[in-house]
Amino acid sequence: MWHRERILLLLAFVQSVLVVGWCFTEMEAGPGAAMSTQTNGDRFKIEGRAIVPGVKTQDWVSTARVLVDGEEHVGFLRTDGSFAVNDVPSGSYVVEVVTPTYRFEAVRVDITSKGKMSNVLFHRARLVNYIKTSEVIRQPYPLQIRSSGPHSYFMKRETWGWTDFLMNPMVMMMVLPLLIIVLLPKVVNTNDPEMRKEMEQSMNMLNPNPELPDVSELMTKLFSGSKGSSKAGSSSKGTRPAAKRRGKHSGASRAKKLSMQNNNADLDSWDQ
């Protein structure tokens, strides 16, 4: 609430200043010719400097422009990187340096003429915040806009390399058990009956958790769809308690199917 009042006050102040400014210029307008060229009527200028670290200014200034509030006012960069946008009335502006190669942050500049009947200017530069428009984080004025590097326009291609392939977690998961299967019999003497017993036990331990869905079963259900075939699918694996899982799985697979249809129907899906 307090904020709003303050803004209103500020607005009123700006307006009054503007009015004063207008009176002032009208008075000056008559002989005008011999007065200083610093300010032209109620028009002001925005000054600053753009810097691209490590790059010669000559290489990029010819493609650069300074845009004030879109294309409302346009300025150009001097050969040393400095710029001045002339002929801007008082107000609040977003100033951005635009080049196709380098990225610059936009800055908000507020211009108000300070005091009565005087031509002293008050420039304030701050970070652009479109959400909290009244928030002020001061920036230096005249502007010092430093490039934060080149624009990134391109996506990286997914390249295929042996290291990528080998470091893939899925491949690791496949390769490691393979190694174990191949190498373990060589290391451990399988002819020893005690050892064999122990191994059988551990193999039983490794058997998949009955609560987890089975891939092959899921696939058969997906493709056949009907309940009858789901029985057939589950019956191929006779050792596990199937009755409990059957209902669950068919439900899950149906949901999956539906969601797939969803995806097909509406390609808006954004996490593909």
Next chain:
Amino acid sequence: MAELILLWLKCIILYNAVDAVFEDQVGKFDWRQQYVGKVRFSHFDTHVQSSKKVIVATENNVFAALNTRTGELFWRHVDKSGPEGNIDALLHHGQDAILVVGNGRLLRSWDVNVGGLNWEIVLDSGSFQKACLVGQQGTVKHVAVLKKNIISLHYLSNGHQKWIENLPDSETVDYQTVYSGGNGEVYALGIVPHSHIVIIAYSTDDGEIIKQISVEAPWLSNIVASCAVIGQGVLICVDSATPSLYMYNLNPNMDDLQMTQIPLQSLGLEVAPDFQPVLVSHQPNSAHQPLSEFFLQLGPDNFLLLQFNNGQIVTLRDFKPALLVSFATTGEKTIAAVMSPKNKTACSINLFSAETGRRLLDTTLIFVMDPNGGKPEKIYIQPFLKKDDSVGYRAMVQTEDHTLTFIQQPGRVMWIREEALSDVVTMEMVDLPLTGTQAELEGEFGKKADGLMSMVFKRLSSQLILLQAWISHLWKLFYDARKPRSQVKNEVTIENLSRDEFNLQKMMVMVTASGKLFGIDSKTGSILWRHYLNDVPSNAAFKLMVQRTTAHFPHPPQCTLLIKDKDTGLTTLHVFNPIFGKKSHVTPPALPQPILQSLLLPLMDQDYAKVLLLVDDQYKVSAFPSTKNVLQQLQEMASSIFFYLVDSSQGRLSGYRLRTDLSTEQIWEVVIPMEIQRIVSVKGKRPNEHVHSQGRVMGDRSVLYKYLNPNLLAVVTESTDTHQERSFVGIILIDGVTGRIIHEAVQRKARGPVHIVHSENWVVYEYWSTKSRRNEFSVIELYEGMELYNSTVFSSLDRPHAPQVLQQSYIFPSAISTMEATLTEKGITSRHLLIGLPSGGILSLPKMFLDPRRPEIVSEQSREENLIPYAPELMIRTEWFINYNQSISRVRGIHTSPSGLESTCLVVAYGLDIYQTRVYPSKQFDVLKDDYDYMLISSVLLALFFATMISKRLAEVKLLNRAWR
């Protein structure tokens, strides 16, 4: 904090969602052409002998340097459009170019080599008249600027003002020009029309008035039009009434009060009737005096080279016929170039010595005029000294259709710039015709069955033809591969144009403001045909319609361009073939009445041309083509043909229905009070748009049906009160058939310019919020609800339920120049918004960011629906720029067109530049990606094959061994 997390989440989500350009795709599907506009001033850079630059300042407020060898841009500076960036004068000295911008608002100095700004200063207010360089003792150090009431002198090095003086009696005297002969004085020349000339000499050092004189000249009305300064400061004027030349010596020690009159008859000359004679003088170096030779134009095709010698005027040479003349200087030599017509299609340019008027040998250059172009308008000569001290030259010819042609002796065209393309008004993309073989194949499906055997035979024969074509293609590939790459030419010409497999290559028909039409190949960007319409009024509005596509083979495709004079409303039609650019033999109807509205109906006549209806100001309708067949169809359909008219000057929208006798009746009217708001734009949907899905599946498996009214109009209004507290932007959705207002929304504390896209069941618009000083997007979506009223057909007359309206707004962190939505063949692909930014980028923003169903609180259902949580600020990511670093200046329009592939949309952005590319809003789901790794897949397949072979063999061996055991 929560905001931050949301933002972060958004980033992560977006990263997956977005398909950007890959670096290796640069230039593969896209091209850009950069233009500067109609040239107003041009200078060759003569600072260095071997310089390849020509600097141009144009009517589009562009200042650029072109490469004279290739015609490409070295650099280009695009100022603000409109009168504030208008370039009033261009002065060139050494490596500096001085510009006066915005009616004398700014004075700028550019470094021509680098293309950077040296300095810029604000000039005092006052309307600009003339500027000139001021030299002293052989060097140029100052620039003088003459305004309506002041004259000022500035240093060339830093722009600082040396002095400024008020011009005496500036209320009565019209000061028009300023001159300096390099002797330490600056002359301001003013005139009181039909009374006297005022000449004021200022001292260059301190601005002191050395001399002030008024000379009687009751016959003179404009100095700039009929006077020039020649020789040692002699003002020479020409008067067509007497007809005679008048001379006055500006030198301060002469004190005549009269101008010397030399009747033209005494020189044996005669002025062509009704022609205002023109004088052309030349000052090779601002530090020195102008030449004492000058051109006098006595008729449209008659020039004279005259010399002023000791108070006498001598005729050096009479050029008749001559179209254009120009002076040029290289080193110490000044030459006069004269262009004269040779025959109907060609002109010849010859050089003459300026001092003697003698023709220089071997300097003839032939300029072949394009029969589809305009007449030559200006000629710029770049002379150079050859090794044997003779003069060689190149010439740049500017024609009426804004074309720049750069020619070299003896007439080789080095480059052509079609600057008319800097001002494209409207465009269409037309499918290319099928080749003979393709047409044969298509024909097979079109015909009715005539027996099994013949069908089989036809099928086989067409397959044979295909095989033949394929083999010849392979052979050509093989043949080309043996030749060195530079020799292989893959040029597209009109003859070998044909549709490609997926209809990705199309003909871009572009209409420019100057009245020149272009046909451009969308794949390469090469101009295939051009056609200049001579009689286009300067303030014309254009509408381009495709009446017949290439699909109806023996009939040629047909486009109709409607050219309407904005002042009188009178309209002419230009009917042409969009593939070849030739004017059609179909004669368009004469339209004596102003035309208010035009409609392209889906009806076709017996020649498959769509019917164009034109409504004149008496509300009478005329049809084109208007054969009996068409009129009969119209009578049958009349009761279902509705149209609307917008009268923005009175704030009136009205709907009409066609009667069977082709008269109309008004059926509805909506009046928007003019005192409060005015209609800015009315947008319907695009007629070639398809919507694939009728509804959206919600998280709970129900369907929300879209309100797909093809007759819906979006009307944008702006308040007349521009005060930032009271201004507003209104949007009204009206059914165009019934006039029923479907929805009305008002954005308070907002002002235009409003950019709007209307498609499917949504309207997206952008405006400036005066309260928060930012650009905001708003989206309106219309839904029928959970049930569809009549799912088979939509009728505006039978839709009892009002649609549900959802709306949401967002902050957009940049101003925008234009906006358009992507368009695909069947509308299955998700939509993106293409947004042209002032920075030159074209942002491809997925429509799902502008979805009023974006929830503030994420729920299970919204997640299942793939809704992105609401965040107030939309982001601009440079990865979304479809044109990467190929910025497009002043984007005015974006044209989207479907291709044969559902995933692909063809995009053309035009403004000062033209950019063409393809976009894949849902990625390339229907075609293998261009980086598809054939090598990997085939090597894996081969490896697997061999692995099976080997393992099979091993297994056999193992079995055998076991059997032996």
